[in-house]
Amino acid sequence: MLKSAMALLPAVLMPAVLMFAGSAEANKVFVSNERGNNVTVLDSQSWKVIATFPAGNRPRGITISPDGKELYVCASDDDTVRVFDPETYKELHTLPSGPDPELFALAPSGNPLYIANEDDNLVTVVDVKTRQVLAEVPVGVEPEGVAVSPDAKTIINTSETTNMAHFIDAATYKIVHNVLVDQRPRYAEFTADGKKLYVSSEIGGTVSVIDVSAAEPKITRKITFEVPGVLPEWLQPVGVKATKDGSRIFVALGPANRVAVIDGETDEVLDYLLVGQRVWQMAFTPGEEFLITTNGNSNDVSIIDVKAEKVIQSVQVGEQPWGVVVAPN
Amino acid sequence: MLEAIPGRVRSGFPSGIAEKRTVRATPRFREKGKCPHLSGLLALFWVAMLVTSPSQAAEVKTAVLRIDRVVGPPISRLDAPPADLGFAGAMLGNEDNRTTGAFTGMDYTVTTQAVAPEEAGAALDGLKAEGIGLIAVIAEGDILKELSEKAGPGVLLFNAGARDDGLRDADCLANVLHVSPSRSMLSDSIVQFLMWKKWPRILLIHGSHPEDRLLAESYRKSAAKFGAKIVEEREFVDTGGSRRTDTGHVMVQKQIPVFTQEAEPYDVIVAADEAGVFAPYLPYHSWDPRPIAGSAGLRPVSWHPAHEAWGATQFQRRFEKLTGRYMREEDYQAWLAMRVIGEAVTRSGKADPATVRAYALSKDFELAAFKGQKLTFRTWNGQLRQPVLLTEGRVTVSVSPQDGYLHQHSPLDTLGIDAPETACQAFGG
Numbered sequence: 138m139l140k141s142a143m144a145l146l147p148a149v150l151m152p153a154v155l156m157f158a159g160s161a162e163a164n165k166v167f168v169s170n171e172r173g174n175n176v177t178v179l180d181s182q183s184w185k186v187i188a189t190f191p192a193g194n195r196p197r198g199i200t201i202s203p204d205g206k207e208l209y210v211c212a213s214d215d216d217t218v219r220v221f222d223p224e225t226y227k228e229l230h231t232l233p234s235g236p237d238p239e240l241f242a243l244a245p246s247g248n249p250l251y252i253a254n255e256d257d258n259l260v261t262v263v264d265v266k267t268r269q270v271l272a273e274v275p276v277g278v279e280p281e282g283v284a285v286s287p288d289a290k291t292i293i294n295t296s297e298t299t300n301m302a303h304f305i306d307a308a309t310y311k312i313v314h315n316v317l318v319d320q321r322p323r324y325a326e327f328t329a330d331g332k333k334l335y336v337s338s339e340i341g342g343t344v345s346v347i348d349v350s351a352a353e354p355k356i357t358r359k360i361t362f363e364v365p366g367v368l369p370e371w372l373q374p375v376g377v378k379a380t381k382d383g384s385r386i387f388v389a390l391g392p393a394n395r396v397a398v399i400d401g402e403t404d405e406v407l408d409y410l411l412v413g414q415r416v417w418q419m420a421f422t423p424g425e426e427f428l429i430t431t432n433g434n435s436n437d438v439s440i441i442d443v444k445a446e447k448v449i450q451s452v453q454v455g456e457q458p459w460g461v462v463v464a465p466n
Numbered sequence: 467m468l469e470a471i472p473g474r475v476r477s478g479f480p481s482g483i484a485e486k487r488t489v490r491a492t493p494r495f496r497e498k499g500k501c502p503h504l505s506g507l508l509a510l511f512w513v514a515m516l517v518t519s520p521s522q523a524a525e526v527k528t529a530v531l532r533i534d535r536v537v538g539p540p541i542s543r544l545d546a547p548p549a550d551l552g553f554a555g556a557m558l559g560n561e562d563n564r565t566t567g568a569f570t571g572m573d574y575t576v577t578t579q580a581v582a583p584e585e586a587g588a589a590l591d592g593l594k595a596e597g598i599g600l601i602a603v604i605a606e607g608d609i610l611k612e613l614s615e616k617a618g619p620g621v622l623l624f625n626a627g628a629r630d631d632g633l634r635d636a637d638c639l640a641n642v643l644h645v646s647p648s649r650s651m652l653s654d655s656i657v658q659f660l661m662w663k664k665w666p667r668i669l670l671i672h673g674s675h676p677e678d679r680l681l682a683e684s685y686r687k688s689a690a691k692f693g694a695k696i697v698e699e700r701e702f703v704d705t706g707g708s709r710r711t712d713t714g715h716v717m718v719q720k721q722i723p724v725f726t727q728e729a730e731p732y733d734v735i736v737a738a739d740e741a742g743v744f745a746p747y748l749p750y751h752s753w754d755p756r757p758i759a760g761s762a763g764l765r766p767v768s769w770h771p772a773h774e775a776w777g778a779t780q781f782q783r784r785f786e787k788l789t790g791r792y793m794r795e796e797d798y799q800a801w802l803a804m805r806v807i808g809e810a811v812t813r814s815g816k817a818d819p820a821t822v823r824a825y826a827l828s829k830d831f832e833l834a835a836f837k838g839q840k841l842t843f844r845t846w847n848g849q850l851r852q853p854v855l856l857t858e859g860r861v862t863v864s865v866s867p868q869d870g871y872l873h874q875h876s877p878l879d880t881l882g883i884d885a886p887e888t889a890c891q892a893f894g895g
Contacts, residue, residue: 300834
């Protein structure tokens with residue numbers, strides 16, 4: 138809506154608008170509110186709430202198609218993935234997800250969708266066009282994080298009670314590797330070059346750095362965290378995001394209310410940014426100007442200026458924000 | 467769903483003769499038989515296993531031995547123990563281990579057995595004869611001690627029942643790891659909360675059974691440890707009166723106010739009633755309008771079916787799907803025992819009791835168990851460190867340790883016997 142409004146602005150005003158906006162375009166930011174049973178929509182320029190719409194029971198994982206036309210929400214307690222029109226916020230249809238979908242990842246092309254079924258030890262593969270289940274892959278206990286390699290050939294699933302990162306071949310749906318990580322792995326994130334995989338372990342308190350460039354994936358390092366005045370027990374890594382150039386890795390530290398900034402080259406922690414309470418998942422704006430974090434206990438999102446590595450604002454959203462995704466340009 | 471498991475239970479309603487049962491494939495997998503995708507799903511599963519695991523899976527044999535003393539019915543019929551008490555939790559833990567084992571080439575089985583106290587030794591011998599060396603025991607402390615002596619060093623027992631501090635202290639046992647919290651961990655949890663609330667003046671009401679006296683002593687120590695004051699103690703003597711009769715509530719409404727009147731000024735009643743004789747009658751009937759904690763009112767527990775934080779919801783659901791009932795403390799403790807075994811086997815690659823014990827007590831061991839932080843063992847007495855839930859029955863009111871109770875190593879060590887005060891020798895301490 139905002140994008141189209143801008144296009145209609147008289148040409149004479151455009152340079153001023155662009156100067157004011159810098160390089161960032163206004164994009165819609167969608168935040169799933171786990172207890173609010175709705176999605177809050179923010180504008181990435183004004184950081185104002187522009188809409189709220191119902192999204193089914195216990196919405197958690199949230200993502201958007203590469204063309205920006207379909208918004209996918211895991212409605213965990215409805216045992217389905219709800220698909221919304223990101224312009225009208227109307228529900229278009231649902232996808233068969235298997236029971237209790239929590240997190241998912243789209244293939245880079247936008248199809249299929251890989252869904253972790255937390256209650257059923259499965260990863261369900263769904264064709265988003267035909268709305269058919271293509272496969273169910275048995276994995277470890279309490280599957281949670283899902284990631285797709287940049288070349289789309291490998292799907293990663295983390296299982297919270299088995300404590301593994303499962304490497305699934307996207308062509309055959311067979312598990313080809315299992316890497317044991319620390320307790321309760323929550324999230325997996327590839328670097329854009331596809332050479333490194335970061336897996337956060339919430340209870341273990343570490344992020345495993347896995348070298349995936351060789352034939353056998355191998356843990357090369359475990360990143361640990363330390364914040365003066367915060368009990369080590371509360372440093373619980375959950376969401377992980379890597380910049381496209383791989384120079385920075387951001388790790389949400391849950392009840393420590395901080396986001397760790399990590400040098401992508403050395404995997405050393407550089408800084409900790411204070412955000413809202415129980416920081417969970419994160420998303421970049423398309424140009425990576427901003428990183429948005431969901432803060433489940435303070436019912437807000439924090440906006441991080443990525444270049445400055447500073448928190449610039451927090452915005453109140455719905456009840457218990459869980460996931461976040463930003464519409465593409 | 468799950469067939470009732472025969473065995474004598476602590477309910478006074480013996481449900482049949484003692485019978486042993488070994489579970490390999492779980493009821494949940496059988497349930498999947500209804501799924502139309504089953505053949506494809508299983509095919510994928512086996513293919514995945516072939517790719518990732520050695521062709522010959524090593525077997526990890528475990529057991530749960532529950533010793534049931536026949537006692538009267540509980541005050542509330544809601545508390546009557548199910549026949550599969552503890553076993554169901556172990557089955558979930560075993561299933562979790564089996565799922566992981568499919569990727570690591572380990573096969574897990576659990577044998578469950580419930581017997582009367584006089585048959586405990588023979589049951590243990592039977593399990594040993596089957597080559598089972600990793601056994602969770604749900605029994606009272608004196609029986610656990612006998613079983614530990616009989617088991618010998620080749621067997622590792624997991625205490626998933628007894629609360630006795632003695633077994634974690636001067637009488638500690640080298641072949642027993644305690645996954646159940648001790649009385650002192652539970653009483654410390656309550657008193658920390660009372661101090662946080664600024665309710666330091668306690669009227670302690672304890673029962674007349676030996677276990678009630680042990681619990682009362684634990685509350686006295688906790689009060690001294692955290693600066694609370696027991697302003698007065700009263701004993702509720704079990705005279706063998708009716709626990710549940712048609713007119714019981716009429717009597718209770720008259721007796722409890724009289725029993726609690728004219729006490730020294732106090733903030734809270736703490737009930738020490740492990741025998742389950744009177745505590746549930748205290749709330750609303752005390753002479754003074756005061757909250758109740760301990761064996762009724764606000765209770766310290768290792769687990770509660772209403773608990774939802776830290777991913778517990780999905781854990782509760784998995785259990786309920788498997789068993790058709792809510793999870794009890796004994797179930798959680800038996801699940802813990804199985805998961806300790808699973809973690810030690812997965813990470814060490816070995817399944818003999820000596821390796822499992824050594825790994826569990828090493829600094830590499832950690833376990834995620836839906837309590838918001840990793841659980842580890844106290845190396846000086848084999849006690850699993852764990853947060854304690856405080857519940858009034860419908861919700862988790864709080865979780866101890868409370869904020870502000872700091873410790874040089876782990877805040878969890880503010881609960882129960884700490885290293886400097888232990889008299890345990892069996893762990894090289």
